[in-house]
Amino acid sequence: MKRGANACRLAALAALVVALGLVAPWVFPQAVTQLAFFWLMVLFALTWDVLGGQTGYNSFGNVVFFGLGCYATALVQRDAGLSYFTSLAAGMGLSALLAVAAAALLGPLILGMRGQYFAIATLGLGTVAADLFAGWDYVGGGSGIVPALYPGPIGERNRFFCYVLMALALLTFASLRWLYGTRFGAVLNAIRDDEDKAEAMGLRTTRHKVAAWMLAAFFLGLAGGPVAGLVGFVDPRELAFAGTSFGVWMVLMAVLGGKGTLWGPVIGAAVFHVTQELFWTYLLGWQRVALGLLIVVIVVFFPQGVLGWLRAQRPQWFHETLDEGAAAAQPAQRDEAGMRAHERTA
Amino acid sequence: MDNLAILAQAPVFNLQLLVDGVLIGALFALAAFGMALVWGVLRIINIAQGEFVMLGGYVVVYAAAAGVPPLAAVPLAALALYVLGWLLYRAVIWRVVDQDLFVSVLATFGLSILLQQLANQLFGANVRSVDPGLGTLLLVEGSISVPYVKLVAFAASLALGVALVLFLKRSRLGQAIRATSQNARAARIVGVDTDRVFASTFALNAAICGAAGALVSMTWVIHPYFGLAYTVRAFMIVVVSGLGNLAGIVAWGAGLGVAEQYAGFLLGAQFQTAFVFGLLVVILVARQLALHRRRMVLR
Numbered sequence: 189m190k191r192g193a194n195a196c197r198l199a200a201l202a203a204l205v206v207a208l209g210l211v212a213p214w215v216f217p218q219a220v221t222q223l224a225f226f227w228l229m230v231l232f233a234l235t236w237d238v239l240g241g242q243t244g245y246n247s248f249g250n251v252v253f254f255g256l257g258c259y260a261t262a263l264v265q266r267d268a269g270l271s272y273f274t275s276l277a278a279g280m281g282l283s284a285l286l287a288v289a290a291a292a293l294l295g296p297l298i299l300g301m302r303g304q305y306f307a308i309a310t311l312g313l314g315t316v317a318a319d320l321f322a323g324w325d326y327v328g329g330g331s332g333i334v335p336a337l338y339p340g341p342i343g344e345r346n347r348f349f350c351y352v353l354m355a356l357a358l359l360t361f362a363s364l365r366w367l368y369g370t371r372f373g374a375v376l377n378a379i380r381d382d383e384d385k386a387e388a389m390g391l392r393t394t395r396h397k398v399a400a401w402m403l404a405a406f407f408l409g410l411a412g413g414p415v416a417g418l419v420g421f422v423d424p425r426e427l428a429f430a431g432t433s434f435g436v437w438m439v440l441m442a443v444l445g446g447k448g449t450l451w452g453p454v455i456g457a458a459v460f461h462v463t464q465e466l467f468w469t470y471l472l473g474w475q476r477v478a479l480g481l482l483i484v485v486i487v488v489f490f491p492q493g494v495l496g497w498l499r500a501q502r503p504q505w506f507h508e509t510l511d512e513g514a515a516a517a518q519p520a521q522r523d524e525a526g527m528r529a530h531e532r533t534a
Numbered sequence: 535m536d537n538l539a540i541l542a543q544a545p546v547f548n549l550q551l552l553v554d555g556v557l558i559g560a561l562f563a564l565a566a567f568g569m570a571l572v573w574g575v576l577r578i579i580n581i582a583q584g585e586f587v588m589l590g591g592y593v594v595v596y597a598a599a600a601g602v603p604p605l606a607a608v609p610l611a612a613l614a615l616y617v618l619g620w621l622l623y624r625a626v627i628w629r630v631v632d633q634d635l636f637v638s639v640l641a642t643f644g645l646s647i648l649l650q651q652l653a654n655q656l657f658g659a660n661v662r663s664v665d666p667g668l669g670t671l672l673l674v675e676g677s678i679s680v681p682y683v684k685l686v687a688f689a690a691s692l693a694l695g696v697a698l699v700l701f702l703k704r705s706r707l708g709q710a711i712r713a714t715s716q717n718a719r720a721a722r723i724v725g726v727d728t729d730r731v732f733a734s735t736f737a738l739n740a741a742i743c744g745a746a747g748a749l750v751s752m753t754w755v756i757h758p759y760f761g762l763a764y765t766v767r768a769f770m771i772v773v774v775s776g777l778g779n780l781a782g783i784v785a786w787g788a789g790l791g792v793a794e795q796y797a798g799f800l801l802g803a804q805f806q807t808a809f810v811f812g813l814l815v816v817i818l819v820a821r822q823l824a825l826h827r828r829r830m831v832l833r
Contacts, residue, residue: 297822298819311762316815330804436647479651480648491637
């Protein structure tokens with residue numbers, strides 16, 4: 189019975205978010221691009237957290253899949269000779285395929301590494317990709333590539349891509365919400381808590397990690413095309429494979445909100461996006477310095493994130509509102525996890 | 535790859551690449567030695583390593599502009615970076631020493647971005663270098679040119695490396711550093727102030743990097759965004775040669791320098807950084823496969 193009430197509340201919440209998301213571009217017509225980037229940031233933080241928060245593997249190279257998506261869609265639009273929306277759809281499909289294939293190929297090689305080796309290997313991957321695309325003439329080299337022009341006024345274009353990115357972000361959220369309640373999600377958490385024990389229990393840890401990475405890559409690849417269309421220009425270092433901006437922001441947003449939770453990355457993305465817009469508006473020239481300082485401050489002084497802090501302050505809230513599916517299915521395990529989180533932060 | 539033919543026709547070019555590579559490799563080795571020191575003692579991987587190198591270079595650039603002879607500015611750079619390293623330890627690093635590795639990697643990555651953006655904002659994004667005016671040595675009838683400053687930098691980095699090893703072996707603080715790296719808890723029990731040891735080690739590492747950067751600014755160029763490549767080079771060298779192995783670090787540093795010279799010459803200069811980062815991934819994957827094979831045998 190409680191489950192039914194929860195489902196009702198959830199449906200109402202989802203409807204509210206969708207309605208707000210649909211209305212917002214009309215209420216704030218001058219902020220449509222920022223809104224579109226907000227949805228992108230939500231998607232970034234959520235996909236990073238699949239491996240980073242839930243599995244404990246911190247990747248600095250997830251931006252590679254996003255970059256592949258940007259380039260694949262722009263290339264399909266340039267060379268396939270299809271109409272705008274057909275080529276966009278085809279390009280996004282190809283992007284997702286390429287990104288998943290890249291994760292499937294790279295995953296077995298580098299996901300066997302532990303801890304810092306994995307983090308630094310992925311850091312290398314992102315930079316290699318940026319340099320290779322910047323030196324590859326077919327994709328425009330260092331000067332980048334221009335995707336097809338949107339057939340319509342700029343305002344309509346921004347609204348269209350804002351809706352596309354919103355749909356992708358909500359799709360990501362819904363898929364991950366479902367996934368974290370399944371056995372697969374439990375395996376990911378087991379890997380994070382103690383990988384050797386998980387392996388000793390007979391779980392195929394590397395396979396699960398690769399599958400999780402492929403899932404993240406799928407959504408990141410899909411998001412590349414719409415962002416390329418929205419910005420109207422794909423630069424290898426500043427947009428597609430922007431390791432020191434997007435690549436680090438993903439990590440920062442998930443940490444800021446509370447990594448290893450479903451809502452944490454969303455909250456982190458919202459807080460970070462607003463902060464970043466304020467920095468860019470008020471700190472002419474010094475915004476990137478402030479951002480570097482923000483990373484250090486958050487990581488050193490606030491590593492548990494907003495949700496981790498809340499969980500330590502008000503543990504009783506979290507049996508009500510968070511991860512209802514998982515809590516209902518395995519109440520004992522949830523309590524234990526909550527206690528452990530509590531001990532860790534205390 | 536057109537340049538491959540040049541190498542085959544004029545073997546003397548190989549010699550030029552080898553000499554350049556070995557000489558620049560000594561500077562990579564210096565940064566790697568510092569990284570191994572911090573890794574071994576504090577158990578953190580300092581991603582801001584390359585930024586220390588870069589800042590050391592800027593100290594020389596500005597000292598030279600103020601009239602200090604560039605070579606005399608090398609100790610100045612080391613001193614300035616020692617102070618910066620100490621301050622950073624007291625402000626940030628001590629809080630992440632006992633924490634999860636992810637926290638220290640991300641925190642030093644944040645420091646790296648902070649320092650890089652500060653340098654970009656304060657010193658400008660232009661490529662800088664200093665000419666110490668020492669002239670050039672010409673070998674093999676003038677077909678190989680070796681600027682004297684590169685030889686000086688090579689000798690200085692070797693001397694610095696040896697001095698460091700002696701310092702770690704002989705001096706009281708050096709012994710405390712080695713004791714802490716072996717077992718921090720035991721060192722505390724016998725009365726070593728490990729917090730001070732950590733601070734000195736981190737500051738010492740920054741000073742080493744500062745000296746390396748000072749030499750880089752005279753032999754090569756510096757730029758606010760060059761940092762990460764130096765971090766990655768240092769990391770690679772440490773991964774393949776292990777912690778606390780000076781001979782290995784120098785050898786692999788020289789090897790990396792030569793490999794990079796060849797890659798830059800054969801693939802084109804625009805792919806030289808891609809080569810560095812690609813090599814990092816290759817080395818880590820190779821290491822992983824080797825470890826994996828060992829595990830299979832045990833099973």
